[in-house]
Amino acid sequence: GAVVSQHPSRVICKSGTSVKIECRSLDFQATTMFWYRQFPKQSLMLMATSNEGSKATYEQGVEKDKFLINHASLTLSTLTVTSAHPEDSSFYICSAKRPVGGTDTQYFGPGTRLTVL
Amino acid sequence: QQPVQSPQAVILREGEDAVINCSSSKALYSVHWYRQKHGEAPVFLMILLKGGEQKGHEKISASFNEKKQQSSLYLTASQLSYSGTYFCGTGSLPSNNDMRFGAGTRLTVKP
Numbered sequence: 001g002a003v004v005s006q007h008p009s010r011v012i013c014k015s016g017t018s019v020k021i022e023c024r025s026l027d028f029q030a031t032t033m034f035w036y037r038q039f040p041k042q043s044l045m046l047m048a049t050s051n052e053g054s055k056a057t058y059e060q061g062v063e064k065d066k067f068l069i070n071h072a073s074l075t076l077s078t079l080t081v082t083s084a085h086p087e088d089s090s091f092y093i094c095s096a097k098r099p100v101g102g103t104d105t106q107y108f109g110p111g112t113r114l115t116v117l
Numbered sequence: 118q119q120p121v122q123s124p125q126a127v128i129l130r131e132g133e134d135a136v137i138n139c140s141s142s143k144a145l146y147s148v149h150w151y152r153q154k155h156g157e158a159p160v161f162l163m164i165l166l167k168g169g170e171q172k173g174h175e176k177i178s179a180s181f182n183e184k185k186q187q188s189s190l191y192l193t194a195s196q197l198s199y200s201g202t203y204f205c206g207t208g209s210l211p212s213n214n215d216m217r218f219g220a221g222t223r224l225t226v227k228p
Contacts, residue, residue: 006158032214041223042220042221043119043204043218043219043220043221044159044204044218046217049214093158093159097213097214100161100164101164101166102166103146103147103164103166103211103213104211104212104213105147105149105161105164105213106149106161106206106213106216107161108151108158108159108160108161109158110157110158111157111158
């Protein structure tokens, strides 16, 4: 199956610092990647759609200036949480879109657990 | 708009069967099923396209009723490894850029 990696898997940072999370598609090219946030025992909430070579599309209520997304190549998208605060602590998961059976589906990375102190 | 999953949670004994349902208020192009283990990312199980097809993956199969905008995931003769949270993702566009996930169904299989 398709492999998507995320780095780092865990990060603990102080309030006010910025954190960058990388999402890579290892064995396929992905023009579209997605960033999700998941709270404990809850569903995946889409934050933004990352498009290679163009600006990301953010979901309503997601601050563009706080969650910076860059999709510089067909295999890499990055999410930077700027000036992180404790309420930003969460499990962040990326996915990459890949053709399957005549359409596209999403393959997920292993996730990044962010803890802001 | 998020699809609605039911039930919220299921507890089974090994070897028992379960059905997880996913319904949407929008016309659907595709339904995607995933399983997530605690602390891990969701793993893709299968995708169903409009046309009422049924698919299988080991002892896990699914159906998609396009007219009713519903999909069901069938787990037969459940194994301990089937434990986890099952999510359906639904999309109305061929691109699936509009895919949204249900709240999840927590499945626990006990010996």
